[in-house]
Amino acid sequence: MNKLAVIALGGNALLRDNQAGTIEEQEENTTETIENLIFLLKEGYNLVLTHGNGPQVGNIVMRNDAGEQMYKIPQMPLDICVADSQGGIGYMIERCMRNVLKKHGIQKNVLTLMTLVEVSANDQAFDNPTKRIGKIVNDQEAEKLSNEKGWIFKEEKKETTGLRRVVPSPQPVKIMNWDIIEQNARNGSVVIAVGGGGVPVYFDNEGNVRPAEAVIDKDLASALLATEIKADEFYILTDVPYVYVDYKKETQKILEFLDYKDAMKYTEIGMFGEGSMAPKMKAALYFIKNGGKQSVITEAKKLEDKKFGTKITMEYDPEDLKK
Numbered sequence: 001m002n003k004l005a006v007i008a009l010g011g012n013a014l015l016r017d018n019q020a021g022t023i024e025e026q027e028e029n030t031t032e033t034i035e036n037l038i039f040l041l042k043e044g045y046n047l048v049l050t051h052g053n054g055p056q057v058g059n060i061v062m063r064n065d066a067g068e069q070m071y072k073i074p075q076m077p078l079d080i081c082v083a084d085s086q087g088g089i090g091y092m093i094e095r096c097m098r099n100v101l102k103k104h105g106i107q108k109n110v111l112t113l114m115t116l117v118e119v120s121a122n123d124q125a126f127d128n129p130t131k132r133i134g135k136i137v138n139d140q141e142a143e144k145l146s147n148e149k150g151w152i153f154k155e156e157k158k159e160t161t162g163l164r165r166v167v168p169s170p171q172p173v174k175i176m177n178w179d180i181i182e183q184n185a186r187n188g189s190v191v192i193a194v195g196g197g198g199v200p201v202y203f204d205n206e207g208n209v210r211p212a213e214a215v216i217d218k219d220l221a222s223a224l225l226a227t228e229i230k231a232d233e234f235y236i237l238t239d240v241p242y243v244y245v246d247y248k249k250e251t252q253k254i255l256e257f258l259d260y261k262d263a264m265k266y267t268e269i270g271m272f273g274e275g276s277m278a279p280k281m282k283a284a285l286y287f288i289k290n291g292g293k294q295s296v297i298t299e300a301k302k303l304e305d306k307k308f309g310t311k312i313t314m315e316y317d318p319e320d321l322k323k
Contacts, residue, residue: 002044004185006226007235008219008283009033009051013300014089021055023092030096033237036300038104046185048229050222051093053085053196057215060084061134061165078133078167079199079211086114086195093192101190109189116176117198117221119212123170130154131169131215136162168214170200172221175228182229197221219283227290234287234295236280241302243281243310245271256309257316260288284312 013033019025040047060081067073076084090112097110129152137145142153142163153163175181175194185191197216204210219236226234242254245266255266263285272278277297284295298309 001186002046002188003232004046004048004182004229005040005233005235006048006050006222006229006231007037007040008222008237009049009093009300010236010238012239013237014051014092015055021059027092027096030093031100033300034093034097034100036303038100038106039304041101041106041108041190042104046188048181048185048191048193048225048231049093049097050194050218050225051089051192051196052218053082053089056089057081057085057196058133058135065135077211078213078215079201082196082215083114083199086199087112090114090192090195097190097192109184110192111184111189112192113177113181115181115193115195115198116201116209117172117194117216117224118174118176119170119200119202119214119216120173121202121204121210121212123168125168125170125214129166129168129214131167132156132164133167133215134165136164138162168212169217170212170214172198172216172224175221175225176201178225178228181225185229194218194221194225217279217283219280220286223283223286226287226292230291231287232293234284234292235303236284236295236297237300237303238277238280238297239299241299241308243272243277243297247273247277254310256311258310258312259316260285260312260314263288263312288312288314 014026014029015021016029064075068075094110094112101108136156145151146153151165154166156162156164181191181193197218198221200212200214200216201209202212223234242256244252244254246252263281267278267281267285272281280297284297287295295312296309302308
């Protein structure tokens with residue numbers, strides 16, 4: 001049986017920090033990223049791709065704001081915005097994937113699935129929203145929107161002054177239709193799913209599916225999916241070739257091979273940034289703890305050269321150090 005891998009595409013796989021965000025830029029970035037995955041298909045892997053939506057869903061929210069203010073177009077709730085980003089980004093990835101497969105003479109079906117992800121209505125994240133979305137506003141705008149819509153605002157972390165809307169980021173509980181994702185992937189289709197962490201939903205007391213005004217961490221949702229479909233390997237593609245301790249300090253150190261115990265120790269003592277590498281490490285560890293064979297965190301361009309990337313296993317083989 002072919003190995004099954006879940007590959008979580010980071011935001012930089014689609015849109016770079018120094019770019020305006022045109023569709024031409026996003027398609028070029030996506031195609032370049034997919035080119036770096038072709039070797040896995042040639043080695044016989046079945047693939048499930050997941051992706052972020054941070055910049056894109058923020059842009060959708062801002063377009064909603066502008067449409068409401070200028071043209072009185074009713075604003076859509078956050079779950080619809082996440083679903084919009086899933087459809088648009090998934091379509092773009094699928095089209096680019098089909099073209100790259102054609103270039104390499106590989107015949108495979110490519111399937112994009114709208115993915116709902118169950119969260120708990122009692123998750124403590126709903127009492128402490130932390131995920132920043134949308135545009136930066138001043139105090140007066142924030143107060144007006146808070147009064148009109150009940151939105152919560154916090155100061156922006158970056159150099160720019162102002163406030164941004166914050167929403168809850170609850171833990172994913174279950175990937176809906178995970179069995180359909182697994183079935184199609186194991187049958188050889190490249191499946192694109194759990195876009196932007198999935199559309200967050202919960203079940204009410206009558207068992208109906210209800211929308212949650214929240215966003216889910218893409219890497220945690222991807223790790224949950226990888227666990228549910230019993231993937232062999234879980235890849236998180238980011239903008240650095242390795243995980244480091246003391247990142248960008250004189251004492252910076254590459255972590256290439258990590259067992260579960262050491263990786264957990266580094267994570268628990270706060271060696272990784274909460275807004276950057278820590279969520280990725282937690283996702284990688286979740287996959288290993290729940291039966292996954294190997295998690296790899298690396299840069300897309302370095303993926304094929306296996307000497308790059310931080311490899312996390314339950315217990316690593318010292319022979320790996322010689323490879």
